[in-house]
Amino acid sequence: MAPLRNLAVRDLETLVHPYTNLAALRETGPLIIERGQGVFVYDSEGKAYIEGMAGLWCTALGYGNEELVEAAATQMRKLSFSHLFGAKSHDPAIELAERLKEIAPVPTSKVFFCSSGSEELEEFIRKEEPETVAAFIAEPVMGAGGVIVPPKTYFQEVMKVCRAYDVYMISDEVICGFGRLGTMFGCAALGFEPHSITVAKALTSAYVPMAALTVPEPMYQAMLDESRKIGTFGHGFTYSGHPVAAAVALKALDIYARERIAEQAARKAPHFQARLAALGKHPLVGEARGLGLVGAVELVADKRSKRSFEAKAGVGARAVRYAEQEGLIVRFLAGDTLSICPPLIIAPAEIDELFDRLGRALDRTLDWVKRERLMEA
Numbered sequence: 064m065a066p067l068r069n070l071a072v073r074d075l076e077t078l079v080h081p082y083t084n085l086a087a088l089r090e091t092g093p094l095i096i097e098r099g100q101g102v103f104v105y106d107s108e109g110k111a112y113i114e115g116m117a118g119l120w121c122t123a124l125g126y127g128n129e130e131l132v133e134a135a136a137t138q139m140r141k142l143s144f145s146h147l148f149g150a151k152s153h154d155p156a157i158e159l160a161e162r163l164k165e166i167a168p169v170p171t172s173k174v175f176f177c178s179s180g181s182e183e184l185e186e187f188i189r190k191e192e193p194e195t196v197a198a199f200i201a202e203p204v205m206g207a208g209g210v211i212v213p214p215k216t217y218f219q220e221v222m223k224v225c226r227a228y229d230v231y232m233i234s235d236e237v238i239c240g241f242g243r244l245g246t247m248f249g250c251a252a253l254g255f256e257p258h259s260i261t262v263a264k265a266l267t268s269a270y271v272p273m274a275a276l277t278v279p280e281p282m283y284q285a286m287l288d289e290s291r292k293i294g295t296f297g298h299g300f301t302y303s304g305h306p307v308a309a310a311v312a313l314k315a316l317d318i319y320a321r322e323r324i325a326e327q328a329a330r331k332a333p334h335f336q337a338r339l340a341a342l343g344k345h346p347l348v349g350e351a352r353g354l355g356l357v358g359a360v361e362l363v364a365d366k367r368s369k370r371s372f373e374a375k376a377g378v379g380a381r382a383v384r385y386a387e388q389e390g391l392i393v394r395f396l397a398g399d400t401l402s403i404c405p406p407l408i409i410a411p412a413e414i415d416e417l418f419d420r421l422g423r424a425l426d427r428t429l430d431w432v433k434r435e436r437l438m439e440a
């Protein structure tokens with residue numbers, strides 16, 4: 064058994080953290096999250112935080128949802144694992160594929176399951192000669208790339224080009240799917256119809272990893288032809304269509320439908336966006352932007368010219384730290400952009416509390432920036 068020592072010390076001695084400033088971590092130590100309930104998570108000291116990033120844009124239904132826990136436990140007791148390789152199958156994967164076909168915003172022939180959101184067709188495309196590249200993949204609103212909301216006509220133009228050159232358009236719904244933009248899928252919010260979609264994260268509200276790609280009929284026919292030629296469709300993952308993940312996803316889809324999560328998100332969005340836009344007046348904020356229940360504020364050294372801080376000043380990281388001290392988890396992306404993406408179940412009063420805390424964190428960041436002479440007085 065591990066000795067009963069401080070968890071933070073044990074962390075520093077044992078873990079390599081993904082997407083983390085490993086040098087800064089040695090100074091600040093990790094934030095150790097112990098439990099969660101609703102939109103709140105609690106650290107190992109018992110302090111509560113609003114999870115303003117829904118984990119990594121994924122815990123749409125919040126924490127401690129007993130229905131999802133029960134769905135996982137029931138499936139684990141019945142059949143904890145079975146795979147889909149070599150023509151094996153199981154009930155939860157079949158039922159989930161049926162449900163995704165039903166709710167997909169595009170005509171779908173089949174569903175291919177993965178266990179993470181970046182396993183898309185990318186590898187295939189890279190292997191092919193460029194002139195044979197057949198697909199264009201994009202998020203309706205780019206999330207981790209900085210919460211970039213495209214102009215209204217952007218995707219209509221993209222679709223025109225795709226149709227003209229017979230290129231498939233795949234909408235990456237890994238963040239935007241299941242209500243984030245106030246519609247079940249992000250492509251509907253942006254007014255375009257792709258050929259195919261990818262989903263992950265909120266598909267199971269991140270209770271267990273699960274991802275899927277919808278396959279249109281012509282693509283399936285091409286896979287079928289190749290399979291006839293070479294004797295197999297030689298692609299898959301151990302956990303493709305994991306029965307426990309599929310059972311949790313089915314329960315999550317029940318909840319999205321029963322609780323009208325996307326409609327509720329659309330109802331809450333104007334309030335969320337108004338509070339976000341108000342932060343645009345803050346002296347540190349060059350731009351506040353967003354759509355639905357996702358947003359970002361970009362911190363700048365000069366509000367008029369929108370000049371950025373030097374990356375090494377670490378302004379975004381400092382703001383995240385102040386937010387945590389205020390009891391709010393947000394994330395900074397490239398260019399000192401703070402992203403906000405709370406669980407979709409967030410209540411209007413909790414939206415207010417989130418932005419109150421973020422406002423106080425920005426005030427404290429501004430004080431620090433002035434003390435450090437990182438911007439003109």
Ligand SMILES: Cc1ncc(COP(=O)(O)O)c(C=O)c1O
Binds near residue numbers: 120179
């Ligand atoms: C839009 C989008 N697609 C794909 C991924 C990759 O997902 P994963 O980390 O599960 O591979 C992410 C991760 O944040 C994402 O935001």
